[in-house]
Amino acid sequence: MLKVENLTIKYNHIQAVKNISFEVSQAKIVALLGANGSGKSSTLRAISGLIRPSGGKIIFNGKEINELPPHEIVRLGIIHVPEGRGIFANLKVIENLEIAGYLRKDRKKMKKDLEHVFDIFPILKQRQKQYGGTLSGGEQQMLAIGRALMARGKLILLDEPSLGLAPKIAESIFQIISEINNEGISTLLVEQNAQKALEIADHGYILETGRIVFNDSAKELAGNQKIRKAYLGE
Amino acid sequence: MKEVSGKKVSYVYFYIGLIITGLVISFLGRFQILSRYYLQIFMFMCINIIMTVSLNLINGFTGEFSIGHAAFMAIGAYTSCIFTTILFSSSKWPPYYQIPFFLISILIGGFASFALGYIIGLPILRLKGDYLAIVTLALVEVMRSAIKLSDELAGLFQRMHLTRLSQIIQQIGGPRGLSSVPGFTNIFWTVFFTILTVFIINRLLNSSYGRVWLALRDDDIAAEMMGVNISFYKNLSFAIAGFWAGVGGGLYAHILRYIHADNFNFIKSIEYLVYLYLGGMSSIWGSIIAAGSLTFLLELLRIVNMQQWRLVIYPLILIIIMIKKPEGLFKRDF
Ligand SMILES: Nc1ncnc2c1ncn2[C@@H]1O[C@H](COP(=O)(O)OP(=O)(O)O)[C@@H](O)[C@H]1O
Ligand SMILES: [Mg+2]
Numbered sequence: 001m002l003k004v005e006n007l008t009i010k011y012n013h014i015q016a017v018k019n020i021s022f023e024v025s026q027a028k029i030v031a032l033l034g035a036n037g038s039g040k041s042s043t044l045r046a047i048s049g050l051i052r053p054s055g056g057k058i059i060f061n062g063k064e065i066n067e068l069p070p071h072e073i074v075r076l077g078i079i080h081v082p083e084g085r086g087i088f089a090n091l092k093v094i095e096n097l098e099i100a101g102y103l104r105k106d107r108k109k110m111k112k113d114l115e116h117v118f119d120i121f122p123i124l125k126q127r128q129k130q131y132g133g134t135l136s137g138g139e140q141q142m143l144a145i146g147r148a149l150m151a152r153g154k155l156i157l158l159d160e161p162s163l164g165l166a167p168k169i170a171e172s173i174f175q176i177i178s179e180i181n182n183e184g185i186s187t188l189l190v191e192q193n194a195q196k197a198l199e200i201a202d203h204g205y206i207l208e209t210g211r212i213v214f215n216d217s218a219k220e221l222a223g224n225q226k227i228r229k230a231y232l233g234e
Numbered sequence: 235m236k237e238v239s240g241k242k243v244s245y246v247y248f249y250i251g252l253i254i255t256g257l258v259i260s261f262l263g264r265f266q267i268l269s270r271y272y273l274q275i276f277m278f279m280c281i282n283i284i285m286t287v288s289l290n291l292i293n294g295f296t297g298e299f300s301i302g303h304a305a306f307m308a309i310g311a312y313t314s315c316i317f318t319t320i321l322f323s324s325s326k327w328p329p330y331y332q333i334p335f336f337l338i339s340i341l342i343g344g345f346a347s348f349a350l351g352y353i354i355g356l357p358i359l360r361l362k363g364d365y366l367a368i369v370t371l372a373l374v375e376v377m378r379s380a381i382k383l384s385d386e387l388a389g390l391f392q393r394m395h396l397t398r399l400s401q402i403i404q405q406i407g408g409p410r411g412l413s414s415v416p417g418f419t420n421i422f423w424t425v426f427f428t429i430l431t432v433f434i435i436n437r438l439l440n441s442s443y444g445r446v447w448l449a450l451r452d453d454d455i456a457a458e459m460m461g462v463n464i465s466f467y468k469n470l471s472f473a474i475a476g477f478w479a480g481v482g483g484g485l486y487a488h489i490l491r492y493i494h495a496d497n498f499n500f501i502k503s504i505e506y507l508v509y510l511y512l513g514g515m516s517s518i519w520g521s522i523i524a525a526g527s528l529t530f531l532l533e534l535l536r537i538v539n540m541q542q543w544r545l546v547i548y549p550l551i552l553i554i555i556m557i558k559k560p561e562g563l564f565k566r567d568f
Contacts, residue, residue: 091448
Protein backbone atom coordinates (compact mmCIF):
# COMPACT_ATOMS: atom_id res chain seq x y z
CA MET A 1 0.00 0.00 0.00
CA LEU A 2 2.67 2.49 1.08
CA LYS A 3 6.19 2.00 -0.10
CA VAL A 4 9.05 4.23 0.93
CA GLU A 5 12.27 3.80 -1.02
CA ASN A 6 15.63 5.30 -0.11
CA LEU A 7 14.06 8.27 1.63
CA THR A 8 16.48 11.01 2.62
CA ILE A 9 15.49 14.15 4.49
CA LYS A 10 17.73 17.12 5.07
CA TYR A 11 17.22 20.24 7.15
CA ASN A 12 19.72 22.66 5.67
CA HIS A 13 22.86 20.55 5.97
CA ILE A 14 21.74 18.16 8.67
CA GLN A 15 20.60 14.79 7.44
CA ALA A 16 17.69 13.82 9.67
CA VAL A 17 16.75 10.70 7.69
CA LYS A 18 19.32 8.72 5.73
CA ASN A 19 18.27 6.54 2.89
CA ILE A 20 15.57 4.49 4.60
CA SER A 21 13.16 2.07 2.95
CA PHE A 22 10.11 0.47 4.44
CA GLU A 23 6.64 -0.67 3.61
CA VAL A 24 3.13 -0.65 5.07
CA SER A 25 0.80 -3.26 3.64
CA GLN A 26 -2.96 -3.17 3.47
CA ALA A 27 -4.74 -3.40 6.82
CA LYS A 28 -1.56 -3.71 8.83
CA ILE A 29 -0.15 -1.77 11.73
CA VAL A 30 3.48 -0.92 11.22
CA ALA A 31 5.43 0.54 14.11
CA LEU A 32 8.25 3.01 13.51
CA LEU A 33 10.24 3.13 16.71
CA GLY A 34 13.27 4.97 17.93
CA ALA A 35 14.65 7.43 20.44
CA ASN A 36 14.05 11.14 20.43
CA GLY A 37 15.54 12.82 17.39
CA SER A 38 15.92 9.62 15.39
CA GLY A 39 13.83 11.01 12.52
CA LYS A 40 10.40 9.47 13.08
CA SER A 41 8.37 12.66 12.84
CA SER A 42 10.38 13.86 9.86
CA THR A 43 9.53 10.65 8.03
CA LEU A 44 5.82 11.14 8.67
CA ARG A 45 6.01 14.76 7.56
CA ALA A 46 7.61 13.72 4.31
CA ILE A 47 4.90 11.15 3.65
CA SER A 48 2.11 13.66 4.23
CA GLY A 49 3.84 16.24 2.06
CA LEU A 50 4.57 18.82 4.75
CA ILE A 51 8.26 18.67 3.91
CA ARG A 52 9.94 17.69 0.67
CA PRO A 53 12.38 14.81 0.86
CA SER A 54 15.77 15.51 -0.67
CA GLY A 55 15.96 12.01 -2.08
CA GLY A 56 14.01 8.81 -2.53
CA LYS A 57 10.52 7.86 -3.50
CA ILE A 58 7.21 7.62 -1.67
CA ILE A 59 4.70 5.42 -3.44
CA PHE A 60 1.08 5.05 -2.37
CA ASN A 61 -1.08 2.47 -4.12
CA GLY A 62 1.31 2.47 -7.05
CA LYS A 63 1.40 6.24 -7.39
CA GLU A 64 4.40 8.39 -6.65
CA ILE A 65 3.33 11.10 -4.22
CA ASN A 66 6.60 12.91 -3.40
CA GLU A 67 5.63 15.97 -5.41
CA LEU A 68 2.00 16.33 -4.33
CA PRO A 69 0.86 19.11 -2.00
CA PRO A 70 -0.47 17.99 1.41
CA HIS A 71 -4.15 18.53 0.64
CA GLU A 72 -3.97 16.24 -2.37
CA ILE A 73 -2.19 13.57 -0.38
CA VAL A 74 -5.03 13.74 2.14
CA ARG A 75 -7.48 13.23 -0.69
CA LEU A 76 -5.72 9.99 -1.57
CA GLY A 77 -6.47 8.75 1.93
CA ILE A 78 -3.28 9.39 3.89
CA ILE A 79 -4.12 11.22 7.08
CA HIS A 80 -1.41 12.44 9.39
CA VAL A 81 -2.28 12.89 13.06
CA PRO A 82 0.61 15.04 14.22
CA GLU A 83 2.51 15.04 17.45
CA GLY A 84 0.57 17.37 19.72
CA ARG A 85 -2.59 16.36 17.84
CA GLY A 86 -3.39 19.59 16.00
CA ILE A 87 -6.85 20.05 17.45
CA PHE A 88 -8.70 23.25 16.48
CA ALA A 89 -8.97 24.67 19.98
CA ASN A 90 -11.62 27.27 19.18
CA LEU A 91 -13.89 25.00 17.20
CA LYS A 92 -16.35 22.71 18.91
CA VAL A 93 -15.71 18.98 18.95
CA ILE A 94 -18.43 18.43 16.38
CA GLU A 95 -16.98 21.15 14.14
CA ASN A 96 -13.54 19.60 14.41
CA LEU A 97 -15.05 16.39 13.11
CA GLU A 98 -17.23 18.00 10.45
CA ILE A 99 -14.37 19.96 8.97
CA ALA A 100 -12.75 16.76 7.79
CA GLY A 101 -16.05 15.85 6.17
CA TYR A 102 -16.45 19.12 4.23
CA LEU A 103 -13.36 18.46 2.26
CA ARG A 104 -14.71 15.20 0.95
CA LYS A 105 -16.91 14.85 -2.05
CA ASP A 106 -19.45 12.41 -0.62
CA ARG A 107 -21.01 14.64 1.97
CA LYS A 108 -24.08 12.46 2.20
CA LYS A 109 -22.14 9.80 4.00
CA MET A 110 -20.88 12.28 6.53
CA LYS A 111 -23.70 11.72 9.02
CA LYS A 112 -23.11 8.02 8.96
CA ASP A 113 -19.40 8.42 9.49
CA LEU A 114 -20.06 10.79 12.36
CA GLU A 115 -22.22 8.17 14.06
CA HIS A 116 -19.51 5.64 13.49
CA VAL A 117 -16.92 7.89 15.13
CA PHE A 118 -19.28 8.45 18.05
CA ASP A 119 -19.70 4.69 18.38
CA ILE A 120 -15.95 4.27 18.68
CA PHE A 121 -15.54 7.29 20.94
CA PRO A 122 -18.71 7.72 23.02
CA ILE A 123 -16.97 10.40 25.05
CA LEU A 124 -16.76 12.61 21.96
CA LYS A 125 -20.51 12.42 21.56
CA GLN A 126 -20.95 13.65 25.11
CA ARG A 127 -18.46 16.45 24.52
CA GLN A 128 -19.57 17.41 21.04
CA LYS A 129 -20.66 20.95 21.98
CA GLN A 130 -17.47 21.64 23.91
CA TYR A 131 -14.53 23.52 22.39
CA GLY A 132 -11.63 21.36 21.28
CA GLY A 133 -9.22 23.25 23.51
CA THR A 134 -11.16 22.32 26.65
CA LEU A 135 -10.74 18.58 26.19
CA SER A 136 -8.28 16.52 28.21
CA GLY A 137 -5.17 15.17 26.50
CA GLY A 138 -6.67 11.73 25.98
CA GLU A 139 -9.89 13.16 24.61
CA GLN A 140 -7.94 15.37 22.23
CA GLN A 141 -6.08 12.34 20.94
CA MET A 142 -9.40 10.59 20.41
CA LEU A 143 -10.72 13.63 18.60
CA ALA A 144 -7.65 13.69 16.37
CA ILE A 145 -8.08 10.03 15.49
CA GLY A 146 -11.82 10.52 15.02
CA ARG A 147 -11.10 13.35 12.64
CA ALA A 148 -8.79 11.13 10.64
CA LEU A 149 -11.62 8.62 10.33
CA MET A 150 -13.99 11.37 9.21
CA ALA A 151 -11.53 12.22 6.47
CA ARG A 152 -11.88 8.62 5.32
CA GLY A 153 -8.26 7.79 5.97
CA LYS A 154 -7.07 4.58 4.38
CA LEU A 155 -3.65 4.97 5.91
CA ILE A 156 -3.35 6.82 9.19
CA LEU A 157 -0.01 8.19 10.31
CA LEU A 158 -0.01 8.47 14.09
CA ASP A 159 2.80 10.43 15.71
CA GLU A 160 3.26 9.41 19.34
CA PRO A 161 -0.41 9.07 20.22
CA SER A 162 0.39 8.03 23.80
CA LEU A 163 2.65 11.02 24.47
CA GLY A 164 1.79 12.71 27.75
CA LEU A 165 -1.14 10.46 28.54
CA ALA A 166 -1.70 8.56 31.78
CA PRO A 167 -0.86 4.84 31.27
CA LYS A 168 -4.48 3.79 31.54
CA ILE A 169 -5.62 6.28 28.90
CA ALA A 170 -2.69 5.38 26.66
CA GLU A 171 -3.77 1.76 26.98
CA SER A 172 -7.25 2.57 25.70
CA ILE A 173 -5.81 4.58 22.81
CA PHE A 174 -3.74 1.56 21.74
CA GLN A 175 -6.84 -0.55 22.09
CA ILE A 176 -8.73 1.75 19.75
CA ILE A 177 -5.92 1.83 17.19
CA SER A 178 -6.11 -1.91 17.11
CA GLU A 179 -9.91 -1.87 16.70
CA ILE A 180 -9.75 0.62 13.86
CA ASN A 181 -7.16 -1.55 12.19
CA ASN A 182 -9.60 -4.45 12.31
CA GLU A 183 -11.89 -2.42 10.08
CA GLY A 184 -9.21 -2.54 7.38
CA ILE A 185 -7.46 0.76 7.93
CA SER A 186 -3.67 0.68 7.78
CA THR A 187 -1.62 2.48 10.39
CA LEU A 188 1.91 3.74 10.52
CA LEU A 189 2.46 4.12 14.24
CA VAL A 190 5.34 6.21 15.53
CA GLU A 191 6.06 5.62 19.19
CA GLN A 192 8.64 5.93 21.90
CA ASN A 193 6.59 3.51 23.96
CA ALA A 194 7.99 0.60 21.97
CA GLN A 195 6.64 -2.12 24.22
CA LYS A 196 3.02 -1.09 23.78
CA ALA A 197 3.41 -0.33 20.12
CA LEU A 198 4.85 -3.76 19.38
CA GLU A 199 1.96 -5.40 21.21
CA ILE A 200 -0.52 -4.16 18.62
CA ALA A 201 1.73 -3.88 15.56
CA ASP A 202 2.27 -6.48 12.87
CA HIS A 203 5.68 -5.27 11.83
CA GLY A 204 8.28 -2.92 13.25
CA TYR A 205 11.19 -0.80 12.11
CA ILE A 206 13.66 0.70 14.49
CA LEU A 207 15.34 3.98 13.62
CA GLU A 208 18.59 5.18 15.03
CA THR A 209 19.85 8.64 14.05
CA GLY A 210 18.06 8.50 10.75
CA ARG A 211 18.86 4.90 9.78
CA ILE A 212 16.82 1.76 10.07
CA VAL A 213 18.78 -0.58 12.29
CA PHE A 214 16.20 -3.33 12.82
CA ASN A 215 13.36 -4.53 10.67
CA ASP A 216 11.30 -7.53 11.64
CA SER A 217 7.88 -8.77 12.62
CA ALA A 218 6.59 -7.21 15.80
CA LYS A 219 6.74 -10.54 17.59
CA GLU A 220 10.39 -11.09 16.73
CA LEU A 221 11.35 -7.56 17.72
CA ALA A 222 9.54 -7.81 21.02
CA GLY A 223 11.31 -11.10 21.74
CA ASN A 224 14.81 -9.96 20.67
CA GLN A 225 17.08 -9.61 23.72
CA LYS A 226 19.25 -6.88 22.21
CA ILE A 227 16.25 -4.80 21.35
CA ARG A 228 14.68 -5.34 24.72
CA LYS A 229 17.85 -3.97 26.29
CA ALA A 230 18.28 -1.02 23.99
CA TYR A 231 14.73 0.12 23.35
CA LEU A 232 12.36 -1.46 25.79
CA GLY A 233 14.23 -0.32 28.83
CA GLU A 234 15.14 -3.65 30.34
CA MET B 235 -21.53 26.31 0.30
CA LYS B 236 -23.20 24.42 3.04
CA GLU B 237 -24.83 25.53 6.26
CA VAL B 238 -23.23 24.01 9.29
CA SER B 239 -24.33 23.04 12.73
CA GLY B 240 -23.46 25.10 15.76
CA LYS B 241 -24.15 28.56 17.03
CA LYS B 242 -25.63 31.12 14.68
CA VAL B 243 -25.25 34.78 15.38
CA SER B 244 -27.96 36.98 13.97
CA TYR B 245 -27.65 40.66 13.27
CA VAL B 246 -31.34 41.40 12.69
CA TYR B 247 -31.30 44.01 15.46
CA PHE B 248 -28.40 45.72 13.75
CA TYR B 249 -30.17 45.74 10.38
CA ILE B 250 -33.36 47.17 11.86
CA GLY B 251 -31.50 49.68 14.01
CA LEU B 252 -29.42 50.89 11.09
CA ILE B 253 -32.46 51.23 8.81
CA ILE B 254 -34.35 53.21 11.43
CA THR B 255 -31.37 55.46 12.15
CA GLY B 256 -30.90 55.96 8.43
CA LEU B 257 -34.55 56.90 7.96
CA VAL B 258 -34.52 59.32 10.88
CA ILE B 259 -31.34 61.00 9.69
CA SER B 260 -32.57 61.33 6.11
CA PHE B 261 -35.82 62.75 7.43
CA LEU B 262 -34.01 65.30 9.59
CA GLY B 263 -31.78 66.10 6.66
CA ARG B 264 -34.67 66.65 4.30
CA PHE B 265 -36.21 69.24 6.63
CA GLN B 266 -32.83 70.82 7.16
CA ILE B 267 -32.78 70.10 10.88
CA LEU B 268 -29.46 68.34 10.32
CA SER B 269 -26.96 69.77 7.87
CA ARG B 270 -25.43 67.73 5.09
CA TYR B 271 -22.31 67.51 7.23
CA TYR B 272 -24.05 65.31 9.79
CA LEU B 273 -25.52 63.13 7.09
CA GLN B 274 -22.01 62.68 5.83
CA ILE B 275 -20.76 61.60 9.25
CA PHE B 276 -23.43 58.92 9.31
CA MET B 277 -22.35 57.72 5.88
CA PHE B 278 -18.72 57.59 6.99
CA MET B 279 -19.79 55.56 10.00
CA CYS B 280 -21.44 53.04 7.66
CA ILE B 281 -18.43 52.87 5.35
CA ASN B 282 -16.08 52.37 8.27
CA ILE B 283 -18.28 49.53 9.48
CA ILE B 284 -17.97 47.93 6.03
CA MET B 285 -14.20 48.38 6.14
CA THR B 286 -13.76 47.06 9.67
CA VAL B 287 -16.06 44.06 9.32
CA SER B 288 -14.27 43.05 6.13
CA LEU B 289 -10.85 43.52 7.75
CA ASN B 290 -12.11 41.28 10.55
CA LEU B 291 -12.54 38.51 8.01
CA ILE B 292 -8.78 38.56 7.32
CA ASN B 293 -7.27 39.58 10.64
CA GLY B 294 -9.88 38.10 12.95
CA PHE B 295 -11.61 35.09 11.51
CA THR B 296 -8.83 33.81 9.26
CA GLY B 297 -6.05 34.79 11.66
CA GLU B 298 -3.84 36.58 9.16
CA PHE B 299 -2.37 40.00 9.76
CA SER B 300 -2.97 42.54 7.03
CA ILE B 301 -2.38 46.29 7.11
CA GLY B 302 -3.37 46.52 3.47
CA HIS B 303 -6.99 47.58 3.66
CA ALA B 304 -6.36 51.10 2.37
CA ALA B 305 -4.96 49.64 -0.87
CA PHE B 306 -8.17 47.72 -1.52
CA MET B 307 -10.16 50.81 -0.70
CA ALA B 308 -8.09 52.81 -3.18
CA ILE B 309 -8.61 50.30 -5.97
CA GLY B 310 -12.36 50.28 -5.35
CA ALA B 311 -12.50 54.05 -5.22
CA TYR B 312 -10.44 54.69 -8.34
CA THR B 313 -11.97 51.90 -10.40
CA SER B 314 -15.54 52.98 -9.70
CA CYS B 315 -14.64 56.61 -10.43
CA ILE B 316 -13.01 55.66 -13.71
CA PHE B 317 -16.43 54.36 -14.73
CA THR B 318 -18.71 57.04 -13.31
CA THR B 319 -16.49 60.03 -13.96
CA ILE B 320 -13.91 59.42 -16.65
CA LEU B 321 -15.39 56.93 -19.10
CA PHE B 322 -18.98 58.06 -18.75
CA SER B 323 -19.83 61.46 -17.39
CA SER B 324 -22.82 59.96 -15.71
CA SER B 325 -23.63 63.05 -13.64
CA LYS B 326 -25.33 64.49 -16.73
CA TRP B 327 -27.65 61.53 -17.15
CA PRO B 328 -31.23 61.30 -15.98
CA PRO B 329 -31.48 59.76 -12.47
CA TYR B 330 -33.05 56.45 -13.52
CA TYR B 331 -29.96 55.64 -15.56
CA GLN B 332 -27.60 56.97 -12.94
CA ILE B 333 -28.69 54.66 -10.14
CA PRO B 334 -28.10 51.29 -11.81
CA PHE B 335 -24.93 52.62 -13.42
CA PHE B 336 -23.63 53.79 -10.06
CA LEU B 337 -24.38 50.39 -8.54
CA ILE B 338 -22.59 48.57 -11.32
CA SER B 339 -19.58 50.87 -11.00
CA ILE B 340 -19.39 50.24 -7.25
CA LEU B 341 -19.53 46.49 -7.85
CA ILE B 342 -16.87 46.69 -10.56
CA GLY B 343 -14.70 48.51 -8.02
CA GLY B 344 -15.38 45.66 -5.61
CA PHE B 345 -14.45 43.04 -8.17
CA ALA B 346 -11.26 44.89 -9.07
CA SER B 347 -10.29 44.73 -5.41
CA PHE B 348 -11.30 41.08 -5.28
CA ALA B 349 -8.99 40.35 -8.19
CA LEU B 350 -6.16 42.33 -6.63
CA GLY B 351 -6.69 40.45 -3.36
CA TYR B 352 -6.63 37.09 -5.04
CA ILE B 353 -3.60 37.76 -7.23
CA ILE B 354 -1.53 39.59 -4.62
CA GLY B 355 -2.54 36.93 -2.12
CA LEU B 356 -0.94 34.16 -4.13
CA PRO B 357 2.63 35.14 -3.30
CA ILE B 358 2.20 37.11 -0.08
CA LEU B 359 -0.13 34.86 1.89
CA ARG B 360 2.71 32.39 2.14
CA LEU B 361 4.12 34.82 4.65
CA LYS B 362 2.96 34.96 8.21
CA GLY B 363 2.59 37.43 11.03
CA ASP B 364 5.01 40.34 10.95
CA TYR B 365 6.22 39.53 7.45
CA LEU B 366 2.72 39.62 6.01
CA ALA B 367 2.08 42.86 7.89
CA ILE B 368 5.14 44.50 6.36
CA VAL B 369 4.33 43.37 2.83
CA THR B 370 0.71 44.52 3.06
CA LEU B 371 1.93 47.83 4.44
CA ALA B 372 4.21 48.10 1.43
CA LEU B 373 1.26 47.27 -0.82
CA VAL B 374 -0.53 50.37 0.46
CA GLU B 375 2.43 52.61 -0.27
CA VAL B 376 3.10 51.02 -3.66
CA MET B 377 -0.53 51.53 -4.64
CA ARG B 378 -0.44 55.13 -3.50
CA SER B 379 2.74 55.88 -5.43
CA ALA B 380 1.44 54.07 -8.50
CA ILE B 381 -1.68 56.23 -8.55
CA LYS B 382 0.46 59.34 -8.19
CA LEU B 383 2.53 58.26 -11.16
CA SER B 384 -0.45 57.88 -13.47
CA ASP B 385 0.68 60.89 -15.51
CA GLU B 386 3.87 59.06 -16.42
CA LEU B 387 1.81 56.23 -17.79
CA ALA B 388 -0.32 58.69 -19.71
CA GLY B 389 2.83 60.19 -21.17
CA LEU B 390 4.06 56.78 -22.21
CA PHE B 391 0.81 56.02 -24.04
CA GLN B 392 1.01 59.46 -25.63
CA ARG B 393 4.42 58.62 -27.07
CA MET B 394 2.99 55.35 -28.34
CA HIS B 395 0.28 57.40 -30.09
CA LEU B 396 -2.49 55.85 -28.04
CA THR B 397 -4.03 59.27 -27.59
CA ARG B 398 -7.44 58.24 -26.33
CA LEU B 399 -6.01 55.87 -23.71
CA SER B 400 -3.52 58.52 -22.69
CA GLN B 401 -6.31 61.07 -22.19
CA ILE B 402 -8.26 58.70 -20.01
CA ILE B 403 -5.29 57.94 -17.80
CA GLN B 404 -4.45 61.62 -17.64
CA GLN B 405 -7.78 62.14 -15.92
CA ILE B 406 -6.89 59.81 -13.06
CA GLY B 407 -5.03 62.89 -12.06
CA GLY B 408 -1.86 61.54 -10.46
CA PRO B 409 -0.71 64.01 -7.83
CA ARG B 410 -3.59 66.38 -8.65
CA GLY B 411 -6.28 63.92 -7.57
CA LEU B 412 -9.46 62.98 -9.35
CA SER B 413 -12.19 65.57 -9.14
CA SER B 414 -15.77 66.13 -10.34
CA VAL B 415 -16.83 62.73 -9.03
CA PRO B 416 -20.62 62.71 -8.91
CA GLY B 417 -22.01 62.57 -5.36
CA PHE B 418 -24.11 59.50 -5.94
CA THR B 419 -23.62 57.92 -2.53
CA ASN B 420 -26.49 58.66 -0.20
CA ILE B 421 -27.79 57.32 3.08
CA PHE B 422 -29.86 54.67 1.38
CA TRP B 423 -26.88 53.13 -0.41
CA THR B 424 -24.54 53.25 2.54
CA VAL B 425 -27.14 51.53 4.74
CA PHE B 426 -27.87 49.04 1.98
CA PHE B 427 -24.22 48.07 1.47
CA THR B 428 -23.45 48.00 5.18
CA ILE B 429 -26.26 45.53 5.79
CA LEU B 430 -25.24 43.51 2.74
CA THR B 431 -21.64 43.31 3.96
CA VAL B 432 -22.56 42.15 7.46
CA PHE B 433 -25.18 39.74 6.12
CA ILE B 434 -22.93 38.08 3.56
CA ILE B 435 -19.84 37.87 5.74
CA ASN B 436 -21.94 36.38 8.54
CA ARG B 437 -23.46 33.87 6.13
CA LEU B 438 -20.03 32.89 4.89
CA LEU B 439 -18.75 32.47 8.42
CA ASN B 440 -21.63 30.13 9.16
CA SER B 441 -20.94 28.03 6.10
CA SER B 442 -18.36 25.33 5.60
CA TYR B 443 -16.02 28.01 4.22
CA GLY B 444 -16.25 29.83 7.52
CA ARG B 445 -15.39 26.73 9.49
CA VAL B 446 -12.31 26.21 7.38
CA TRP B 447 -11.23 29.83 7.96
CA LEU B 448 -11.67 29.40 11.69
CA ALA B 449 -9.64 26.20 11.51
CA LEU B 450 -6.86 28.12 9.71
CA ARG B 451 -6.96 30.72 12.45
CA ASP B 452 -6.49 28.03 15.10
CA ASP B 453 -3.77 26.02 13.39
CA ASP B 454 -3.08 26.24 9.69
CA ILE B 455 -0.65 23.34 9.59
CA ALA B 456 -3.23 21.07 11.21
CA ALA B 457 -5.81 22.31 8.72
CA GLU B 458 -3.44 21.48 5.89
CA MET B 459 -3.03 18.01 7.34
CA MET B 460 -6.80 17.59 7.28
CA GLY B 461 -6.79 18.26 3.57
CA VAL B 462 -7.40 22.01 3.43
CA ASN B 463 -5.86 23.70 0.42
CA ILE B 464 -4.67 26.49 2.65
CA SER B 465 -3.49 28.86 -0.02
CA PHE B 466 -6.90 28.71 -1.74
CA TYR B 467 -8.85 29.39 1.44
CA LYS B 468 -6.52 32.15 2.63
CA ASN B 469 -6.66 33.79 -0.78
CA LEU B 470 -10.41 33.56 -0.82
CA SER B 471 -10.78 35.29 2.53
CA PHE B 472 -8.29 37.96 1.47
CA ALA B 473 -10.12 38.52 -1.82
CA ILE B 474 -13.61 38.60 -0.31
CA ALA B 475 -12.47 41.09 2.33
CA GLY B 476 -10.87 43.04 -0.53
CA PHE B 477 -14.15 43.05 -2.41
CA TRP B 478 -16.01 44.74 0.46
CA ALA B 479 -13.17 47.16 1.08
CA GLY B 480 -13.36 48.04 -2.62
CA VAL B 481 -17.09 48.63 -2.30
CA GLY B 482 -16.40 50.81 0.75
CA GLY B 483 -13.83 52.76 -1.26
CA GLY B 484 -16.28 53.30 -4.13
CA LEU B 485 -18.96 54.59 -1.79
CA TYR B 486 -16.42 56.80 -0.04
CA ALA B 487 -15.25 58.36 -3.31
CA HIS B 488 -18.81 59.20 -4.31
CA ILE B 489 -19.35 61.04 -1.04
CA LEU B 490 -16.13 63.04 -1.12
CA ARG B 491 -16.51 63.85 -4.84
CA TYR B 492 -12.76 64.32 -5.01
CA ILE B 493 -10.23 61.62 -4.34
CA HIS B 494 -6.52 61.73 -3.98
CA ALA B 495 -3.98 58.94 -3.56
CA ASP B 496 -3.09 60.31 -0.15
CA ASN B 497 -6.61 59.58 1.10
CA PHE B 498 -5.55 55.95 1.05
CA ASN B 499 -2.27 56.01 2.91
CA PHE B 500 -1.23 53.57 5.61
CA ILE B 501 -2.77 55.73 8.32
CA LYS B 502 -6.11 54.83 6.78
CA SER B 503 -5.21 51.16 7.24
CA ILE B 504 -4.14 51.81 10.81
CA GLU B 505 -7.47 53.50 11.46
CA TYR B 506 -9.28 50.27 10.61
CA LEU B 507 -6.89 48.23 12.72
CA VAL B 508 -7.71 50.49 15.66
CA TYR B 509 -11.44 50.00 15.14
CA LEU B 510 -10.92 46.27 14.80
CA TYR B 511 -8.80 45.85 17.91
CA LEU B 512 -11.01 48.12 19.98
CA GLY B 513 -14.12 46.15 19.05
CA GLY B 514 -12.41 42.80 19.41
CA MET B 515 -10.96 40.35 16.92
CA SER B 516 -13.45 37.88 15.49
CA SER B 517 -16.44 39.84 16.75
CA ILE B 518 -18.69 41.39 14.14
CA TRP B 519 -20.66 43.28 16.75
CA GLY B 520 -17.39 44.61 18.07
CA SER B 521 -16.38 45.91 14.65
CA ILE B 522 -19.78 47.52 14.16
CA ILE B 523 -19.85 49.29 17.49
CA ALA B 524 -16.20 50.33 17.50
CA ALA B 525 -16.14 51.58 13.90
CA GLY B 526 -19.44 53.41 14.29
CA SER B 527 -18.75 55.09 17.60
CA LEU B 528 -15.09 55.95 17.00
CA THR B 529 -15.90 57.48 13.63
CA PHE B 530 -18.42 59.67 15.34
CA LEU B 531 -16.22 60.59 18.28
CA LEU B 532 -13.19 61.37 16.16
CA GLU B 533 -15.34 63.51 13.92
CA LEU B 534 -16.10 65.60 17.00
CA LEU B 535 -12.40 66.48 17.03
CA ARG B 536 -12.89 68.16 13.69
CA ILE B 537 -15.68 70.28 15.13
CA VAL B 538 -13.48 71.53 17.94
CA ASN B 539 -10.64 71.95 15.44
CA MET B 540 -8.34 69.36 16.98
CA GLN B 541 -8.19 67.06 14.03
CA GLN B 542 -4.43 66.79 14.06
CA TRP B 543 -4.76 64.99 17.40
CA ARG B 544 -6.05 61.90 15.65
CA LEU B 545 -2.54 60.56 15.32
CA VAL B 546 -2.08 60.91 19.05
CA ILE B 547 -5.43 59.39 19.84
CA TYR B 548 -5.12 56.25 17.70
CA PRO B 549 -1.96 54.94 19.34
CA LEU B 550 -3.31 55.98 22.72
CA ILE B 551 -6.42 53.89 22.15
CA LEU B 552 -4.30 50.95 21.01
CA ILE B 553 -2.08 51.17 24.10
CA ILE B 554 -5.05 51.37 26.44
CA ILE B 555 -6.72 48.35 24.80
CA MET B 556 -3.49 46.36 24.98
CA ILE B 557 -3.14 47.03 28.68
CA LYS B 558 -6.74 46.96 29.84
CA LYS B 559 -8.57 44.69 27.47
CA PRO B 560 -6.28 42.83 25.07
CA GLU B 561 -9.20 40.88 23.67
CA GLY B 562 -11.08 44.05 22.70
CA LEU B 563 -14.45 45.21 23.98
CA PHE B 564 -16.49 42.33 22.64
CA LYS B 565 -16.07 38.60 23.02
CA ARG B 566 -15.52 36.74 19.80
CA ASP B 567 -18.42 35.22 17.92
CA PHE B 568 -16.73 31.93 17.13
N1 LIG C 1 12.33 21.93 11.36
C1 LIG C 1 13.54 21.41 11.62
N2 LIG C 1 14.64 22.13 11.33
C2 LIG C 1 15.89 21.61 11.57
N3 LIG C 1 16.09 20.41 12.11
C3 LIG C 1 15.03 19.66 12.43
C4 LIG C 1 13.71 20.11 12.20
N4 LIG C 1 12.83 19.16 12.61
C5 LIG C 1 13.61 18.15 13.08
N5 LIG C 1 14.90 18.44 12.97
C6 LIG C 1 16.04 17.56 13.35
O1 LIG C 1 15.89 16.34 12.66
C7 LIG C 1 16.18 15.25 13.50
C8 LIG C 1 14.99 14.29 13.57
O2 LIG C 1 13.91 14.93 14.22
P1 LIG C 1 12.47 14.28 14.33
O3 LIG C 1 12.08 13.79 13.01
O4 LIG C 1 11.57 15.25 14.98
O5 LIG C 1 12.76 13.07 15.30
P2 LIG C 1 11.76 12.25 16.23
O6 LIG C 1 10.37 12.51 15.82
O7 LIG C 1 12.19 10.85 16.00
O8 LIG C 1 12.02 12.68 17.63
C9 LIG C 1 16.56 15.83 14.85
O9 LIG C 1 17.95 15.88 14.92
C10 LIG C 1 15.98 17.22 14.81
O10 LIG C 1 16.75 18.09 15.58
MG1 LIG D 1 8.79 13.26 16.90
